[in-house]
Amino acid sequence: MFTQSEENYLKAIFQLQEEIEGGISTSSLSEKLETKAASVTEMLKRLSDKELVDYQKYYGVQLTESGRKQALLIVRKHRLWEYFLVERLNFNWDEVHEVAEQLEHIKSPKLVEELDSFLGRPEYDPHGDPIPDKHGKLPKSPTKKLSQLKLGDHGICKGFNDNSSAFLQFLDKQNIGLHTPIEVLHIETFDESMTIKIAQREVLLSKTATDNIYIDNIATEA
Amino acid sequence: MFTQSEENYLKAIFQLQEEIEGGISTSSLSEKLETKAASVTEMLKRLSDKELVDYQKYYGVQLTESGRKQALLIVRKHRLWEYFLVERLNFNWDEVHEVAEQLEHIKSPKLVEELDSFLGRPEYDPHGDPIPDKHGKLPKSPTKKLSQLKLGDHGICKGFNDNSSAFLQFLDKQNIGLHTPIEVLHIETFDESMTIKIAQREVLLSKTATDNIYIDNIATEA
DNA sequence: TATAATATTTAGGCAAACCTAATTATTTAT
DNA sequence: ATAAATAATTAGGTTTGCCTAAATATTATA
Ligand SMILES: [Mn+2]
Ligand SMILES: [Mn+2]
Ligand SMILES: [Mn+2]
Ligand SMILES: [Mn+2]
Numbered sequence: 395m396f397t398q399s400e401e402n403y404l405k406a407i408f409q410l411q412e413e414i415e416g417g418i419s420t421s422s423l424s425e426k427l428e429t430k431a432a433s434v435t436e437m438l439k440r441l442s443d444k445e446l447v448d449y450q451k452y453y454g455v456q457l458t459e460s461g462r463k464q465a466l467l468i469v470r471k472h473r474l475w476e477y478f479l480v481e482r483l484n485f486n487w488d489e490v491h492e493v494a495e496q497l498e499h500i501k502s503p504k505l506v507e508e509l510d511s512f513l514g515r516p517e518y519d520p521h522g523d524p525i526p527d528k529h530g531k532l533p534k535s536p537t538k539k540l541s542q543l544k545l546g547d548h549g550i551c552k553g554f555n556d557n558s559s560a561f562l563q564f565l566d567k568q569n570i571g572l573h574t575p576i577e578v579l580h581i582e583t584f585d586e587s588m589t590i591k592i593a594q595r596e597v598l599l600s601k602t603a604t605d606n607i608y609i610d611n612i613a614t615e616a
Numbered sequence: 617m618f619t620q621s622e623e624n625y626l627k628a629i630f631q632l633q634e635e636i637e638g639g640i641s642t643s644s645l646s647e648k649l650e651t652k653a654a655s656v657t658e659m660l661k662r663l664s665d666k667e668l669v670d671y672q673k674y675y676g677v678q679l680t681e682s683g684r685k686q687a688l689l690i691v692r693k694h695r696l697w698e699y700f701l702v703e704r705l706n707f708n709w710d711e712v713h714e715v716a717e718q719l720e721h722i723k724s725p726k727l728v729e730e731l732d733s734f735l736g737r738p739e740y741d742p743h744g745d746p747i748p749d750k751h752g753k754l755p756k757s758p759t760k761k762l763s764q765l766k767l768g769d770h771g772i773c774k775g776f777n778d779n780s781s782a783f784l785q786f787l788d789k790q791n792i793g794l795h796t797p798i799e800v801l802h803i804e805t806f807d808e809s810m811t812i813k814i815a816q817r818e819v820l821l822s823k824t825a826t827d828n829i830y831i832d833n834i835a836t837e838a
Numbered sequence: 839t840a841t842a843a844t845a846t847t848t849a850g851g852c853a854a855a856c857c858t859a860a861t862t863a864t865t866t867a868t
Numbered sequence: 869a870t871a872a873a874t875a876a877t878t879a880g881g882t883t884t885g886c887c888t889a890a891a892t893a894t895t896a897t898a
Contacts, residue, residue: 399855420876433856435877440854452863452876483730493724502715508705621885642846655886657847662884674846674893 396446398499401468402427403437404446405498407457408465417454466530467506472498473519473526474509480520481513487520487571488562521562522553522572522608538612540576541586541604546615547578553608561606568597576609618668620721623690624649625659626668627720629679630687639676688752689728694720695741695748696731702742703735709742710784743784744775744794744830760834762798763808763826768837769800775830783828790819798831 396404406426410418420438424431442449446461457465475497479485485493507528510516517533519525524532536552543549551574554561565571569592579596580589586601599607618626628648632640642660646653664671668683679687697719701707707715729750732738739755741747746755758774765771773796776783787793791814801818802811808823821829 397854421874429855430857431876432858432878436855479727483727483734485726485730489726493722493727496722496724500715500718502718504707504711505701505705505715508701508707512705619884643844651885652887653846654848654888658885 395501396444396464399437400441400444400446401464401499403434403441404457404461404465405468405472407447407455408462408469411457417450417456419454423455463530466526466532468498470526470530471500471506473523474506474513474516476519476521477513477516477525478509481516486566488559488566490520491557491559518553518572520572521557522551523557536608536610538609539605540588540590540599540607540609541601543578543588543609543612544614545578545581547612548575548615549577549609549612550575551607552610555606555608564603568599569593569595570597570607617723618666618686621659622663622666622668623686623721625656625663626679626683626687627690627694629669629677630684630691633679639672639678641676645677685752688748688754690720692748692752693722693728695745696728696735696738698741698743699735699738699747700731703738708788710781710788712742713779713781740775740794742794743779744773745779758830758832760831761827762810762812762821762829762831763823765800765810765831765834766836767800767803769834770797770837771799771831771834772797773829774832777828777830786825790821791815791817792819792829 403423406423407418410422410426414422420431420434423434423438427434438447438449438455441447441455441461445458446464447455447457449455472494475494476490479490479493480487510528515527516525518535522535524535526532538549539555540549540551551570551572553572554565570576574592577591578588579591582588586604588599588601588604590597590599625645628645629640632644632648636644642653642656645656645660649656660669660671660677663669663677663683667680668686669677669679671677694716697716698709698712701712701715702709732750737749738747740757744757746757748754760771761777762771762773773792773794775794776787792798796814799813800810801813804810808826810821810823810826812819812821
């Protein structure tokens, strides 16, 4: 059994590994977990002793098979609870993260299994992020960003890179949500901002915004 | 905001105060929380500094108004989660305690309110224990023990003093549950054991058992 | 009432998880 | 290649929450 802190580190390492390949630096963990670098170094030594990570001083850290398995379980719990909060308890998608951050540490294999079954074994959380199954297998998720689409392309929003409350509330305001169909109406050349059609309305999005939106079911205009 | 450990102490003091009047002793807390007396003394000093308890060295401890309010919230969360686990997630009543022991520490006022509403604002948990409402008000619960009934009395099981897995499984085996109607068929004079009628079957219960079963809707035979 | 038994507190330690400041290793720039 | 800048680690502290052993207060008993 692991402490909450150990679990938070494992999850953070896992998430950084999804973005960056190679060893994860002390400073990136320090930033993600909002702790000082010295605290990270200390914890990495502990995780290394428990064989959850491969850690080489000065050269970063990577999950072992055992560490990855554990990280996937925490991600699974986090996302199942988020789904529960939104779909059953009337939470908005921008209010679930904090609470799921606590609930993900509840230890009870039966609880995870029964919750999953109660929810109908969902594949994606309220932010479109894939929920690992019992064996740690992740359903596939879209890799194309809105910023990569061409003029006239159609598609459907399937995920977001930034799950901050601020970004999610911005999306709410623009009527952009999971499964929202969109069409690229115009691309500004000098700053790559895009004009998008969403449910009859035209919306202007910055490159920063379009970089954080994942699109699937892409169809190019005939 | 309080630590998990502080919350566990507050709840333990609250529960001992329900049973015993007057100051709660260090040793009774030590036993209930399975920690050493020295650790209890230390924590009582901390809780006293935070004005959650009135503590007088050598003469026990009592909750302040603020401490009682906090304890009631933890009890509320514990019992709501137990209800959720049994009524929605197919847990048996003897498997919920451990998990609720963890879930009761999740901090989110919205979660408590929405969970309560989702569950239909239940008044009693799966063991018949009363669930405090939002304001800390407890619905009334039966005070008569089965051991206090007379020959020929009828009644309905409404709660249990011992929520241990062992006792609950014993009750399952005897087909005794919440809301089960019973009738006193015989009382043995020398050891106060009772023969009870439960759904056509006759069951013999020791004084230890009948002392741990609460009965309501008592009707004396005409 | 003095003494023995019991309960409680104090003293001193330890591990987890954080911190700041100082040191050392690595990387970048001249 | 050396020096400067940056990143990471080590050293030394702190708080929480637990422990054992020793000291002290309370309660029971003779
Ligand atoms: Mn967390
Ligand atoms: Mn999410
Ligand atoms: Mn608890
Ligand atoms: Mn209960």
